Each structure stands twice: as C-alpha cells, then as structure tokens.
Amino acid sequence: MGKTLAEKIFSLKLNRDVKAGEFVIAPIDICACQDGTGPLSVRQIEALGRGVANPKRSIFFIDHAAPSPRKELSNDHKLLREFCRKTGCILSEVGDGVIHQRLVEDYAKPGDILIGADSHSCTSGALAAFATGMGSTDVAIGMALGENWFRVPETFRINVTGRFPKGVFSKDLIIHLIGMITADGATYRALEFGGEAIENMSMSERFVLANMAVEAGAKTGLCPADGITQEYLKRMGRENDYQPLAPDPDAEYERVIEIDASNLEPVVSCPHTVDNVRKAKELTDIRIDQVYIGTCTNGRLEDLRVAARILKGKRRHPDVRLIVCPASRRVYLDALREGILEILVEAGASIMGPGCGPCVGVHEGVLADGERCLSTQNRNFKGRMGNPEGEIYLASPATAAYSATVGHIADPREVL
Amino acid sequence: MILRGRVIKLGDNIDTDQIYPGRYLPITEPVEMAGHAFEGIISDFLQRAKGSIIVAGKNFGCGSSREQAATALKWAGIVAVVAESFARIFFRNAINQGLPAIIGHHLDRINEGDELRIDLHLGKIEDLTTGESYPGDPLPDFLLAIIEAGGLIEKLKRSLGGG
Structure with a gap:
C-alpha cells in the first residue's frame, strides 16, 4: 500500500x-x-x-x-x-x-x-x-x-x-x-x-x-x-x-x-464558529462597523492586490473602519512598490505595521459592544477580537473589500 | 488514580479564546492566570471552579494553542476535564500541565452540580448523584505517568536526571 x-x-x-x-x-x-x-x-x-x-x-x-x-x-x-x-x-x-x-x-x-x-x-x-x-x-x-x-x-x-x-x-x-x-x-x-x-x-x-x-x-x-x-x-x-x-x-x-471548485460561491463564516457558513449574497442585511484585511490567512500580496482592485477609486462606507495589515515586511514592501498601499489609503484604509493586527484582540482594532467586524482572518470565536460582546464574520479579501464600500456584507462578484 | 468533584456542565466547541482571553497572555504566574479563566463568559466560574470537574461536549479546547487555557483551569482548581472529544492541542497541553483530560461517552445525561468519581486507570466515570456510570477512554500509561508526575517538565526532569 x-x-x-x-x-x-x-x-x-x-x-x-x-x-x-x-x-x-x-x-x-x-x-x-x-x-x-x-x-x-x-x-x-x-x-x-x-x-x-x-x-x-x-x-x-x-x-x-x-x-x-x-x-x-x-x-x-x-x-x-x-x-x-x-x-x-x-x-x-x-x-x-x-x-x-x-x-x-x-x-x-x-x-x-x-x-x-x-x-x-x-x-x-x-x-x-x-x-x-x-x-x-x-x-x-x-x-x-x-x-x-x-x-x-x-x-x-x-x-x-x-x-x-x-x-x-x-x-x-x-x-x-x-x-x-x-x-x-x-x-x-x-x-x-x-x-x-x-x-x-x-x-x-x-x-x-x-x-x-x-x-x-x-x-x-x-x-x-x-x-x-x-x-x-x-x-x-x-x-x-x-x-x-x-x-x-x-x-x-x-x-x-x-x-x-466551479460550483463554489463566495461564503462567510458567521458568529461564533467557523463552521457556521452562509452564502455572502444571503447576508446583505448584516451591517458592519469594521473590515479587517490581513493576517496569516489572507495578508499576502495577492490578497492586498485583489482588495486594491476592488477599492481603486472608491471610498470605504462612512460607517465602516477599514484596517489593513500586511503579513510581513516583504509583503509590505511589495505592496508599497506596486502602488497597492496608496490605493488602499486613498480608499480610507488605515495601514498597520506587519504583524497579527487586531485578530488576537490585543490592539489595533478591538471591537466595541455590539459591533460587527468582517475579517479575512481564520477564526471568529466569541471574544476573539478582544470583546465577547462583538461579532466576527470571516470571508475572502474580495468579499471584505467590497463589503467595506457598501457598509454591509455583500457578494464581490457584483464588481469583479 | 481516583478523582472526585462537582460538575460544571458546558457545551460543544468550547474554544480557548473563551477559556482564556488573548489579552492576558503576558501573565506568567499560574495563580494570576486562573483569575481570568472564562472571564466575560461564565460570571461565577471562579467561585465554583475549586474541586470541580468540567463536563463538556465535542471539541473542547479548540482554537488557539495557548497553553495558558489548560494552566488557568488547573490553577483555578479544576480537578479534571471530561469531554466527548478534545481538540488535539488542548489535549496535549492539559496532559503536559498535569490536568487530567478524559474522553467520555453519553455525557449529556450528566447534570450540572452532580458529584462525579473518575477512575483514571480504568477510564470509568461514575455519577454518584444519579448512580449511573459512563464509559471513558482509559489514558495510556505514559500519559498517566505525566499526570502523576504533575506535568511533562517534571516527568522529564526525573527521567533525564535533572540535566
């Protein structure tokens, strides 16, 4: 065998x-x-x-x-x-x-x-x-x-x-x-x-x-x-x-x-477990307060590139904070040289230094009571982002970036 | 090794972010860690923890590898954790810290506050309140030896001759 x-x-x-x-x-x-x-x-x-x-x-x-x-x-x-x-x-x-x-x-x-x-x-x-x-x-x-x-x-x-x-x-x-x-x-x-x-x-x-x-x-x-x-x-x-x-x-x-793979659609993990999965297009009534693009899951150059493609010439929704954190110094430099960070900053993003960012709930974007974050991270457990009264949804960088522009969870195929 | 304690009953998928919040990771004193176990999740946990046995459903301890989750439970006075299944990192961490982690079956019939008696060698779980007993998976000898030594470092120090 x-x-x-x-x-x-x-x-x-x-x-x-x-x-x-x-x-x-x-x-x-x-x-x-x-x-x-x-x-x-x-x-x-x-x-x-x-x-x-x-x-x-x-x-x-x-x-x-x-x-x-x-x-x-x-x-x-x-x-x-x-x-x-x-x-x-x-x-x-x-x-x-x-x-x-x-x-x-x-x-x-x-x-x-x-x-x-x-x-x-x-x-x-x-x-x-x-x-x-x-x-x-x-x-x-x-x-x-x-x-x-x-x-x-x-x-x-x-x-x-x-x-x-x-x-x-x-x-x-x-x-x-x-x-x-x-x-x-x-x-x-x-x-x-x-x-x-x-x-x-x-x-x-x-x-x-x-x-x-x-x-x-x-x-x-x-x-x-x-x-x-x-x-x-x-x-x-x-x-x-x-x-x-x-x-x-x-x-x-x-x-x-x-x-x-050809049957797949953009999906989202809903609070408070990763296996609580829904289609992005079914969640358009979920308004969000924060979008986080980064982490060891989706903080690489390709991820920032797709986010920039969606956010180019657009602005974050006024009710949404947009936090971006390149996963490493190499990613940061590559994104800088490619002009990706400029596009993201113009779209209203706050760029953090390379690291885990707000994913672990220590700093750089701890949620308030009752707030919702759509994140590209890997885990949406209760309290993960520093507050058990907050809610975390997980999705791809494309879903996260597009949702940041409209203020609620949305299917990125509408703009890709 | 025979353990006894009152039941704190929990559900499925109890993750380590709930057991021990990430913001307390810098704490290195086990007694201080214990003060933050289940903070913001179970309000009276600390009052009830001493001498208690946690009985949980599937996938106990999933998520972050933080060993502090097992350490905090042990030092809060938890005698053992019995669950339908464990996430693998938590299971190793618990044993390494000398906290017995036992896989049991049909645990849904055990109630909050029941008095349990566990025979670690046989893997037998008895509910002294209801008189029922439940099959558990006995731990292999090398894991029992770690628990009996009070943790893996203690065990290794003995077997390696202190270094």
Missing part, C-alpha cells in the same frame, strides 16, 4: 516505513514561538536546564502585539530578546511579520517537520512540510531536545476539481469545506489537498487552505511540493530548499472528499 503525504514525510525523516496510527519520536527541523506563547516556552526550557539543541532553527517571532501596547507585553518582548541573545536562537522583530508568513518565506521547506506554539503553524504544510501547532511546553521540549513525540495522523484527502469562478477564492473553498465537515470533523487528522484545482493554485492561495486546516480540528494541512512550490521557493531566494514530494497514487485515506 502506498503512503499519504504525512506518512511519506515521517518515513523519509525516520528512514523507515511509517504508517498512520503509529506513535513515533521524530527529529524536528524547525521550532517556532510567538510573543504570546514564547515566554512560557523560555521558562520551560530554563526549567529543563539543557539549553537549546538547534538555536539556528529555533525562532521567536514578535508579532501578536507588535509594537507593544502595554508594559507587560514590552517586558515579555524584552525577555524573548534577551533569551535569543543568550542562546543564539533567532528573533523576528517588531515589523518583520507574522510567524506563519515568515516561516513560509524564509524557513520551512518540503519534507521538514515543524512545530510551532501557535495553532496556525499548520500553514507551512502547504510547502509539503509536516507542520503543526503545539503548546509552549511541547515546543520548549522540541527546542531543548531537538525531538518530540507524534502520532502519525490518518488523512482526509480533499480532491478539488474544476476551475474557480470569478470572485471565488481558496478562502471560500476552505470555509465551504469546514462548513461541510464541521469544526471538529477532522480532529487529529491531516488534510491533504490535491486535484487539478490545487495543481493550478498559487502558493498564496494554498497557504490559506493549510492555514485553516486547524479550524476543522486537523493536525496539519498538506499540499504536494510541485513546480509551483519550486517557483515560490526560488522567488524567496531558496531554490535549493526544493524537493518534489507527493503522496503515492495508491495511498490509503480514511476519507476522500470531492469538491468541484
């Missing part, structure tokens, strides 16, 4: 045949933390008293509250800086970008095993790395010992055929899928994306799929490493990091889900 992508990565790493369901201790290529989870990892590393096994592959990202809005957070940042200085671990500073975006730009590669103390660490799975989120203690152990235990997951194969209609994006596909299998439908499984629609999809769009795998409970979301992956790594100046990696044609899947 052939191997799934997850089985293949563990088998290559351990140099023996590994099957789903096995418990293994595996070496880890990359360990990552952010400023919300890093300080606890540092404490645990110090409690273990064994130092850091591989500091050049142990990275601390200051992104969740960057720059710091409060002295307690500033002290956390200081602690991370001092720890990196002392141990030689890598520090990603204020303004460098969101952990997951920086990992795919500069660190993760096909065949890697990556653990991150952040649930959306599955994003790097789009590069055919086995990338998964864990808690601070698990990542501390990965950093200190260079290994950790895993249960090799069973896999749901998601076969996507057909062509995406105009105005429909991979964000709509993943929200549609989570609505179908529910928020815990893939708990402990890997999602493996494939089929002609994935083969034709840019890395930027693939990252969205892998990023939101955890919203169905999955351990990781994987895409094959192919010509598009190779082209992306080349653009990131990491051509040598490429190796082709694909599941075997006779791999054994727990479940196979077929989706025809």
Whole structure:
C-alpha cells in the first residue's frame, strides 16, 4: 500500500516505513514561538536546564502585539530578546511579520517537520512540510531536545476539481469545506489537498487552505511540493530548499472528499464558529462597523492586490473602519512598490505595521459592544477580537473589500 | 488514580479564546492566570471552579494553542476535564500541565452540580448523584505517568536526571 503525504514525510525523516496510527519520536527541523506563547516556552526550557539543541532553527517571532501596547507585553518582548541573545536562537522583530508568513518565506521547506506554539503553524504544510501547532511546553521540549513525540495522523484527502469562478477564492473553498465537515470533523487528522484545482493554485492561495486546516480540528494541512512550490521557493531566494514530494497514487485515506471548485460561491463564516457558513449574497442585511484585511490567512500580496482592485477609486462606507495589515515586511514592501498601499489609503484604509493586527484582540482594532467586524482572518470565536460582546464574520479579501464600500456584507462578484 | 468533584456542565466547541482571553497572555504566574479563566463568559466560574470537574461536549479546547487555557483551569482548581472529544492541542497541553483530560461517552445525561468519581486507570466515570456510570477512554500509561508526575517538565526532569 502506498503512503499519504504525512506518512511519506515521517518515513523519509525516520528512514523507515511509517504508517498512520503509529506513535513515533521524530527529529524536528524547525521550532517556532510567538510573543504570546514564547515566554512560557523560555521558562520551560530554563526549567529543563539543557539549553537549546538547534538555536539556528529555533525562532521567536514578535508579532501578536507588535509594537507593544502595554508594559507587560514590552517586558515579555524584552525577555524573548534577551533569551535569543543568550542562546543564539533567532528573533523576528517588531515589523518583520507574522510567524506563519515568515516561516513560509524564509524557513520551512518540503519534507521538514515543524512545530510551532501557535495553532496556525499548520500553514507551512502547504510547502509539503509536516507542520503543526503545539503548546509552549511541547515546543520548549522540541527546542531543548531537538525531538518530540507524534502520532502519525490518518488523512482526509480533499480532491478539488474544476476551475474557480470569478470572485471565488481558496478562502471560500476552505470555509465551504469546514462548513461541510464541521469544526471538529477532522480532529487529529491531516488534510491533504490535491486535484487539478490545487495543481493550478498559487502558493498564496494554498497557504490559506493549510492555514485553516486547524479550524476543522486537523493536525496539519498538506499540499504536494510541485513546480509551483519550486517557483515560490526560488522567488524567496531558496531554490535549493526544493524537493518534489507527493503522496503515492495508491495511498490509503480514511476519507476522500470531492469538491468541484466551479460550483463554489463566495461564503462567510458567521458568529461564533467557523463552521457556521452562509452564502455572502444571503447576508446583505448584516451591517458592519469594521473590515479587517490581513493576517496569516489572507495578508499576502495577492490578497492586498485583489482588495486594491476592488477599492481603486472608491471610498470605504462612512460607517465602516477599514484596517489593513500586511503579513510581513516583504509583503509590505511589495505592496508599497506596486502602488497597492496608496490605493488602499486613498480608499480610507488605515495601514498597520506587519504583524497579527487586531485578530488576537490585543490592539489595533478591538471591537466595541455590539459591533460587527468582517475579517479575512481564520477564526471568529466569541471574544476573539478582544470583546465577547462583538461579532466576527470571516470571508475572502474580495468579499471584505467590497463589503467595506457598501457598509454591509455583500457578494464581490457584483464588481469583479 | 481516583478523582472526585462537582460538575460544571458546558457545551460543544468550547474554544480557548473563551477559556482564556488573548489579552492576558503576558501573565506568567499560574495563580494570576486562573483569575481570568472564562472571564466575560461564565460570571461565577471562579467561585465554583475549586474541586470541580468540567463536563463538556465535542471539541473542547479548540482554537488557539495557548497553553495558558489548560494552566488557568488547573490553577483555578479544576480537578479534571471530561469531554466527548478534545481538540488535539488542548489535549496535549492539559496532559503536559498535569490536568487530567478524559474522553467520555453519553455525557449529556450528566447534570450540572452532580458529584462525579473518575477512575483514571480504568477510564470509568461514575455519577454518584444519579448512580449511573459512563464509559471513558482509559489514558495510556505514559500519559498517566505525566499526570502523576504533575506535568511533562517534571516527568522529564526525573527521567533525564535533572540535566
């Protein structure tokens, strides 16, 4: 019997045949933390008293509250800086970008095993790395010992055929899928994306799929490493990091889900769970107070580009605040050079420095009681944006940008 | 290992943003973390938490990987969390913090305030108030050993000889 992508990565790493369901201790290529989870990892590393096994592959990202809005957070940042200085671990500073975006730009590669103390660490799975989120203690152990235990997951194969209609994006596909299998439908499984629609999809769009795998409970979301992956790594100046990696044609899947992309429509996750899915065109009576375009899900150049296409020459609705946050310094610079940021600012957007922005509810756009935000982020839980009395809706950058101009949720196909 | 406690009953998809709000992530003292468990969500949680067992539905602890969610519950005095299913990151975090997380079945028949008795080795959940008992999935020995040591770091310090 052939191997799934997850089985293949563990088998290559351990140099023996590994099957789903096995418990293994595996070496880890990359360990990552952010400023919300890093300080606890540092404490645990110090409690273990064994130092850091591989500091050049142990990275601390200051992104969740960057720059710091409060002295307690500033002290956390200081602690991370001092720890990196002392141990030689890598520090990603204020303004460098969101952990997951920086990992795919500069660190993760096909065949890697990556653990991150952040649930959306599955994003790097789009590069055919086995990338998964864990808690601070698990990542501390990965950093200190260079290994950790895993249960090799069973896999749901998601076969996507057909062509995406105009105005429909991979964000709509993943929200549609989570609505179908529910928020815990893939708990402990890997999602493996494939089929002609994935083969034709840019890395930027693939990252969205892998990023939101955890919203169905999955351990990781994987895409094959192919010509598009190779082209992306080349653009990131990491051509040598490429190796082709694909599941075997006779791999054994727990479940196979077929989706025809040509049947998809713009969709929205409604409060307070990601699997509460409705069509955008059915929600035009939902008035919104804030639109947020950014995050590790949809804060890349392609996302800002589509938003700019819709917002060019238009203004935000007077009742809507428009917040835009590029996911990394690279994205910020590219958007600046392309004139995208100028279009967005003219449309009334407030541009934040690269980072998580208001998604985590710490700063840069905390909702007031009873307010609604339409966001391109991945999670709409109660209180997520800093106020349990606020409501969060999730959609693609196109849906978000168009809705910002009309003041309510709207279907972007009307203007695309 | 036998655990006893009064039930705090919760529903499906209890996420870590509800268990522990993101704005309190900088707190590093477990006792202080405990003061913010379920803040803005369950008003009297802290008064009831000590010595209680959370009984929840599907997908408990979904969302953010923040370990503080498990730490806050433990230090608020929660004895164990029993759920129909757990999100995988929370499950690992709970065990790593020495907080028993047990998968049980047919939990909808357990009521708020019931007295529970749990045998961790057998995975048996008894409702002493109603006299009913429920099957649970026993934890494998290596996870029980982590709970008994009081958490993964303590366990590793012992097995690695303190470093």
